[in-house]
Amino acid sequence: MSMKIGDRIRIIESVIVYHHPEHKQQPFQLKGMEGEIINIINNWEGRPLSASLPLLVKFSEKFKAHVCNGEVEILKKTESY
DSSP: OOOOTTOEEEEOSOOEESOOTTSTTSOEEOTTOEEEEEEEOOEETTEEOOOSSOEEEEEETTEEEEEOGGGEEEEEOOOOO
16 A cells, blocks of 8 residues: 555564754654654755655654554555645
């Protein structure tokens, strides 16, 4: 199932980040968190790109993180028009 900008997702794998605004420089576990895909990195300046962490997910106003497709499950798809 392909993902699109606007889809709601949940992190289903263990993903540790060190840039959470409330836990600076400390490991923070994302597993179980829900967010919205706000960007999918698949090209740069018009050229195809295979990013290792292509999904940019917004979890809160102050916190976003890049993750890969295999680390998430779709909770709610956006409508296609």
